[in-house]
Amino acid sequence: MVFKLLVTDIDETLSRGECVSPEVSAACRRLHENGWSLMVATGRILATAISHIRGIEAFLPAIVYDGGRVMDPASGKPICETLMDTQLALEIVTAGWDHPVELQIIGDERAFCRRSDSMTRDFFLASGIPVDHSLTRPSVPHDVFRVIFHGSPVHIRTLQEHLKTLFHGRAGIVQAGEGFLDILPPGVSKGSALNSWLDTCPESPDIIVAAGDHHNDLELLAAAHIAVAPQDAAEDVLRVAKVIMPPADRHGFAVMAEWLLKWEVTRDEITGSVVL
Incomplete structure (x- = not known):
């Protein structure tokens, strides 16, 4: 079975505000039905991210604190963490x-x-x-x-x-x-947290898609096979993104999800940039 992993930032990428839109929630359900696993990677703490996590049913461990912690959304317990001196x-x-x-x-x-x-x-x-x-x-x-x-x-x-x-x-x-x-703390980022968690997985994903909009997402996007950004992302992020989706206030994540479902993208398929 193909292991397809989609990792997403929350604010200004997945959503804008304190809840996920019905359009995005519905698109994420279709992703689950088609074999995609969803994971959140956010600067938020778990308590302020949990409604978004539940909204897209991203029940894999959550990367929170901008990579300072990886936590189990169900129990609220840390899986790994790095404290600052x-x-x-x-x-x-x-x-x-x-x-x-x-x-x-x-x-x-x-x-x-x-x-x-x-x-x-x-x-x-x-x-x-x-x-x-x-x-x-x-x-x-x-x-x-x-x-x-x-x-x-x-x-x-x-x-x-x-x-x-x-x-x-x-x-x-x-x-x-x-x-x-x-x-x-030095070395802490969403990307390093993702790689640390992947090292514990019994199998590696066949494809990793990551979505983010700001500088704290750059290492996360670099760890993915396909990097996605909303069109109003920071310029440095847009330069590394392979796929550009509409902004969060236009339910861009749902547009990107439907594109993934339609094209059944593989890790080697995208050679240039795609604007959705």
């Missing part, structure tokens, strides 16, 4: 503390921030996720998976260059969406 996390928080951006420190299915980080606080509280918003000075909990800064794209780019100067070789520093900057 606590001292490094503290240095990163300190370096970004005074910049005009919001701060998120991500622990075990919970977040830490300052009272002034209102968008961060409100998002996690609305999602029912524990969030400690009492930070008044740079500090971190014992277990940290990553640090996130969120703000205007101009401020984020400035902070990215500053942190790259300070932490080159010590941390992964990558834009993870419009206005989001993720700081990860």
Whole structure:
């Protein structure tokens, strides 16, 4: 039996917002019926990704925390994970503390921030996720998976260059969406997490299709036989994508799914780029 694996980012790739559209859910059901296995690879924590996972019935282990954890969606337990060195996390928080951006420190299915980080606080509280918003000075909990800064794209780019100067070789520093900057332990990415999980599988997929839209998806797309991106993806992502689908607000993932079903794509079939 052919092992066909489709791995997808969530935000601005699979969907926009906190639920999967009926069009995308229906297309994913048809993929399952035709032998495709679905897997999510997201920067979200499991608790904020679970509705999307259920919406497309992606019951394989989920790559979450931008690759910092691979977790079982059914039990909520980690399969593998990489913590950030606590001292490094503290240095990163300190370096970004005074910049005009919001701060998120991500622990075990919970977040830490300052009272002034209102968008961060409100998002996690609305999602029912524990969030400690009492930070008044740079500090971190014992277990940290990553640090996130969120703000205007101009401020984020400035902070990215500053942190790259300070932490080159010590941390992964990558834009993870419009206005989001993720700081990860060295070597952590969605792509490395996928490869680590594949190493544990009894058989390798005959074909891997991966879909993503931003810089934190580049290593994931590189690990696939066929890379897919929405047409409003970051330029660096569009340059490596073999297949360009419509954006998430036009149910592009459903269009791509129907294309996969129609053409029964093989890993060697695409030689140029395809625009759907």
